[in-house]
Amino acid sequence: MSTFTFATVPRIIAGPGSISRISELSTLLGPRVLVVSDDGVVKAGLVQPALDGLVEAGSETSIFAGVVADPPEATIHAAVAQANGFGATGVLGIGGGSSLDVAKLVALLARSGEALENIYGVGKVTGERLPLVLVPTTAGTGSEVTPISIVTTGADQKKGVVSPVLLPDAALLDARLTIGLPPAVTAATGIDAMVHAIEAFTSVSPNNNPVSRALAKEALRLLGANIATAVGNGTDLAARQAMLLGAMLAGQAFANSPVAAVHALAYPIGGRYHVPHGLSNSLVLPHVLRFNAMACGDAYTELAPYLFPHLDSADQAGRLSGFIEGLTLMPERLNLPVRLREVGIPRNALPLLAESAMEQTRLLVNNPRTVSLADAERIYEDAW
Known part of the structure; x- marks a missing residue:
């Protein structure tokens, strides 16, 4: 038996309408809560139920709505300055992966006073953070249960801060907050979550472990069974909640058995051409699968029936080819771009x-x- 560690969020509250239970976490967050989100989420009214619950519980709130996709360092610094000026006692992140990533770093830097440039990498954090609660409004990144925050540095380089300190105190999964998510975003973030599960399962990290592998399988089962419904009928609460749960399980998996080449190749696409992260992953996924198949084909055949149940009766070769073919065809069936040139990337940029x-x-x-x-x-x- 291999030796491994597995860490995750100590408290998860899940179910449609569960944002109404935010008051249960008000004591944890303290009397002055900085809410980190983006302008679109705030204008859509998704933050308001949390604000109402916190105010009802006696907390003061301040909203930082300046998060943008692929957040630059300047966004982190502005949010930390607002947290310090407000005297925040806790941080609540509501939104997509970028908002949750920013919330993690704000909770850390507002408490520890560390310099952001000193903590990029794995295990560089030395200080403590403020109490932190994360609420995703997309079913994709799994950021609500990962110890990772991604920041854009300079013009287009992405760097990560990786530390168990970034794991929040609680995550809240409410499908009602994802109802307004457009079909294309639903599709891309759903495939992003699948990538997390697949890469966690096949990772050669020394910490690849049986817990992550079990979570990855269940994540793929939930995501595969519900993504078409969530994309085609965005008001289906059962499908939306299943997608949130699947994305979270995939997040728990890769938080402990880290991701690999799909993400490595996706990051420059997002950093240089501002293609959303889930779509960046989707564009390179089939091609990385084919590249990796000679090294981890057995693992792909093991995963295949969880994502595509009809492959359960296929032989090993059929499972492998069906798995890769299914993930090759899925983006097109969900009306996503399938070529780098379709998202404005010129061929001469590939080197x-x-x-x-x-x-x-x-x-x-x-x-x-x-x-x-x-x-x-x-x-x-x-991929081009």
Whole structure:
């Protein structure tokens, strides 16, 4: 038996309408709560139920709504300044992965006073954070249960802060907050969650463990069974809640058995061309699967029936080909772009993307097959 560690959020509140239970967490968050979100989520009214619950419980609130996709360092610094000026005693993040990532760092930096540039990487955090609660409004990133925050540094480079200190005190999963999510975003974030499960299951991290692998399988079962319904009928609460749960389980899986080449190749696409993270993953996923198949084909065949139940009766070769083919066809069936050129990436940019991907050593080290610079460029060519 291998030795491993598994860490996750100590409290999870889940179910449609569960945002009404935010008052149960008011004592944890304290009397002055900074709410971190983005302008679209605030204007859609998704933050208001939480604000009402906190005020009813006697808390003061301040809203930072300046989060943008692929948040730059300046956004983190502005949110921390607001937290300090307000005298925040706790942080509540509501929104997509970017908002939750910003909330994590605000909770940390407002309490510890550490410099952001000193904590990039794994295990660099030395201080403590403020109490933290995270509420996702998309079913994709799993950020509400991961010890990771991604920041855009400089013009287009993405860096991660990875520390167990970033795991929140509680996560709240309310499908009602995802009802207004457009079909394309639902599809891309859902595939993002599938990538988390697949890469966690096949990761060669020394901490790949049976708990993460079990969670990855259940995540794929939930996501595969519900993504088409959630995309086609966004008001289906059961499908929406299942997608949230699947994304969270995938998040728990990769929080402990880290992701690999799909993410490494997706980051430059998002950083340089501002393609949403889930879609960036979706664009390179089939091509990384084909590249990795010779190294982890058995793992893909094991996962195949969870995502595509009709493959349960297939032989090993049929499962492997069906798994890769199914994930190749899924984005098109969900009306997502399937080629890099469809999202405005010119062919002459591929060598630079490959160079940028090779800088993601934190992720590439977990891939089941070693990726060279030439391999990365070839994968981008296949995706173009």
